[in-house]
Every structure is written in structure tokens, then in C-alpha cells.
Amino acid sequence: MTIHQISVFVQNQTGSVITVLNVLKEAGIQIIASTIADTQEYGIYRIICSEPSRALNVLKQAGLSVQMMDVFAVELDNRPGCAAEALKVLADAGVSLNYLYSFLLGGKGILIFRTNDTEKARELMCLNRLSFLSEDKLNQLN
């Protein structure tokens, strides 16, 4: 139901993303999706990649402030309205999103997000039989 995401704390300055990308490149790690959220002073660079545990290690060794997080990865049909249906389940039960991003993979829409109540979200998504992207599947597709 959840997959591993790598979160890197980066400074709001030229070149800080390249530092992260170079470390992953040298380790031969493939990025599947990534997004940056920023404040005035710093940003968090969130990455879905192949071999997340190894990615965590190499980034740590490079001296970066990094963490591996569990994020939900819902798989949707690639048609209008699917994301709204899936998220309505959470909203109706009062679960809110901390962040969300999405991408297309193998003809399917993938919705990555974290909520303010992981356990409740997990329960709701089981009850509503949403389909999830597993890490194995992610690696196969890759």
C-alpha cells in the first residue's frame, strides 16, 4: 500500500538539486518521479526511485540531510475524475493531505501522497478497495 520515498533537505540555492542528482547518477539509481516543494529558505526534494534503501545510504554518505518516508501510492485508471474519486474517500472521513503529486507509469496514473493520519487512511483505502502500486511492481515496470 505504501512505497518508499526519499526526501532530501536542500537549500534554496543554485546547484543544490544537481548535487543530489549526481550522487544518484554515480550510484546508478534510476529516478521514476520527483518533485520539489520550497519555502523561502529551503526546499524538500522528494524522489521515487529504484532501490530506495541504497539511495538513502549513498545520499547519507554524501553528507546530505535525507530521510526515507513511507508514502501512499495509489494506482488509477488513466481517465478524468479518477483522482477525485479516490481522494474523496479520504476527505469525507476528515483525513487531510500533507502533500501530493502524480505521474503516469505504464499507462496508469500514480498518485503519491502523505496524510495527517496514516492509519485511518490505510483503513479507508482498504475498505474502498483502491488499488496500490507496490515497490516490486514499480521495479518491474522500470
Next chain:
Amino acid sequence: MDNSSKYLHPEFETLSREGIEKLQLERLQATVRHCMNSPFYKKRFEEIGLKPEDIKTLDDVRKIPFTTKQDLRDTYPFGIASVPLRDCVRLHSSSGTTGNPTVILHTQKDLDAWADAVARCLWMVGLRPEDVFQNSSGYGMFTGGLGFQYGAERLGMLTVPAAAGNTLRQIKFIKDFGTTAVHAIPSYVTHMHDVMVEQGVEPRRDTKLRTLIIGAEPHSEEQRRRIEEMMGVKAYNSFGMSEMCGPGVGFECQEQNGLHFWEDYYIVEIVDPQTLEPVPDGEVGELVLTTLNREAMPLLRYRTRDLTRILGRTCPCGRNHVRIDRMRGRSDDMIVLRGVNIFPIQIEKILMQFPELSSNYLITLSTDRDNDNMTVEVEIADLFTDDFARLQELNVKVTAALKAEILLKPRVKLVPKGSLPVSEGKAVRVVDNRKVYQ
């Protein structure tokens, strides 16, 4: 008191250099004899076999070992005193956030001498009993409060203990009471002016202000001129330190060309902070002061850690008391910001309490629209969350903890691991970009 007299204490203020030095030697000898009542000084003199009789000339002051802030801490609270506690009537103390606080004791005679010194300074810049003096400085343990209060009263002025803060009320007092003179730290004067502008108060038109006393915070000549221009006043620089009573140690005369240090109260030395040898007049070194008329707690060759230089020993104002340049920095790592003394170790101590943070930090001091500010950048350790709200929460907590410690609110910036400069050996912890030191 004769209002038209230029001097409040002409018998001391107009002494010739010879007269000053003769008086200093008498007072130094008396002080050293008196110090033998202090357990601390008695022991120290015995250790090096120095006797009060050995002080025969003014230069013999150099035979006396230096006294440091650490000595004050080690003898906390009353170990340096030269009189029994029952003879003391007042105590001032530092906050003691970096170890034992430093305590200074005063007898009634000390308080009288202190008030006289402050009154002499205020008279020197032209204040007279007709003036209304508003003291917008912190009271309590901060000596700028009571020090100016007693000095201004001694001079005979109507004295308003407005204390720091509540700017709207300060402005109302200035208008309603016809305040002619204010004592405040320079950045507060700038703030007060901002509020006046907001309130539509034009100092030249709506107030009787003509004199400002500014001090307790480093400021440049340029800042002083700007303050004079915006408020339509003359602004005079004041130097004091709690170890030397407080305000009244050094003060500018109307020439505004250096601070006269009262040599009937203090022996002034400027030494090389490394070799501790005297430096020639005009060269920057550390200011060392010996008290000459203190009863409860004389201090001999006290290392102030302030860096400055001697500008001259004569002055067109007729006072031959040594003129000292504005302070140019510190020989230790103490930061003076908006009148508050801060050691980087205090900041480090707080940052270390947060496991989310690494031990690498950088303090930057900057001047922003005449206000001095502190930014504390600190590296976060491994990212403990990827939630902005929780990072922001951490930022707020760190800011609050720092404010509780240093009494000022710094701007806290979380930065990634490895992004702060680490210099060879000793890390650079403080970058001072304030205008005053440029």
C-alpha cells in the same frame, strides 16, 4: 550649582595632566592598601610578593596582576569585596548565563560617587536642572536604568523612569512632560522615530527634545549623525559597564570627538590583548581599567575585553581627561547586540538541546534599516520529517528557546547538513556585518 558654569566639578574636570596624575597616584596607593581587606586581592598580592608600599609611581600599576571576568565568577558572589557585607547597600549582577553571574557591590559612598560621575557627564553635554530627562533604558539589574536615574536626579533634573519599551507611551511622555533629553540605545531611538512618523509626530515641531544620550550598543559615527538629523537633536555617546558601576565611566563632551574617561575615577590603560603590554596612544588595544575611588569592591587592572584606542589627552573643552575612541570590537567572542551581551556558547548550548539539529551553526549580525539583527543558521541532522509544518514547528521552538536564553529574538534558519563553512581548526561561529565595524 551655577547654571552658567561649563563644569559641574571644575576642581576635577579642569585638572592639568600633572594634577590628574598626582591625584591618580594618591588614589591608587589608597586603593591598593584598601584592597588588602579583600580576601581575593590579599591572596593574589601575597602570591607574587607584592606589597602596597611597592606602588611608588603611577607606572607601578603594571606590577599589579590583571583582574578578569573569570576572577569575578570564581569568587562569586562576594569574594572580591573589600568591605564587610553589612557596609554594602546595593548589588548589581549580570544574568550569569555563561557561568556564575558577576556581582558588583556598592556602599552608599560608591552610589554617591557613581551618581556624581553620571551627573558630571550629563552636565558636560549641556543638561541643567531645568531639563526633563526621560530614561528609556531597562531598569532592574541593568545598570543603565538606576545609574542614569540617580545621576540625573543628582544633577537636579526632573527624571522620568520610563524604562524600555511601550513606544507609544514613551512618545506621549515626551510630548506631555516636555522631555528635553532621552537616554536610550541607538536602535531604540530609530524605532521610536519610526513610530513617531507613523503617529504623525514631528520631533522638531511637536517635542522639546534637544539631547539624546546613546550607548550600550556599538554604533557608527554615521548612525549617530542620522539619529541627530531625524530627531533634530545632539546625540552623545556614553560608555559604561556594570563592573565599573555602569554608566558614567566615559562620555563625550560637546566636541563629540571621543569619550572622556574620568581619570579621577579610573586609571585607563590600553594593552595588546596577546602580550598584555601597553600600546602607544592611537593604537588599538584592549581597554584595562583600575577603579580609584570605589569602596565596596575596587577592581585593579580589570580587563574589559573592549577594543579601542586613545585619541588624545587634551580637548578644546578644557578637560584633560583622556579621550577614548568608540569601541571597535571585543578581544573575546562576546557579542553586544541592542544593549545585550551575548556569548556564542549560550547559543550553542541551546542548539545542542535539539536532537534534530547538528552541532554546526553560524551567527550573522547585520544592520537592517539602522536596526541590528542576529540570524542563526543551523544545520539539521538527518531529516526527521519531510513535513514543512513540522520543520516550521522546530524553527519556532528553536527561536523561542534562543529568545529565552539571550533575551533577543534571532532569525533562525534551518540549513542542510554540510552547507555551513567549517574553517580549518576553529570553526567560524560569528560573522559581523554590522555597519558599525565597517
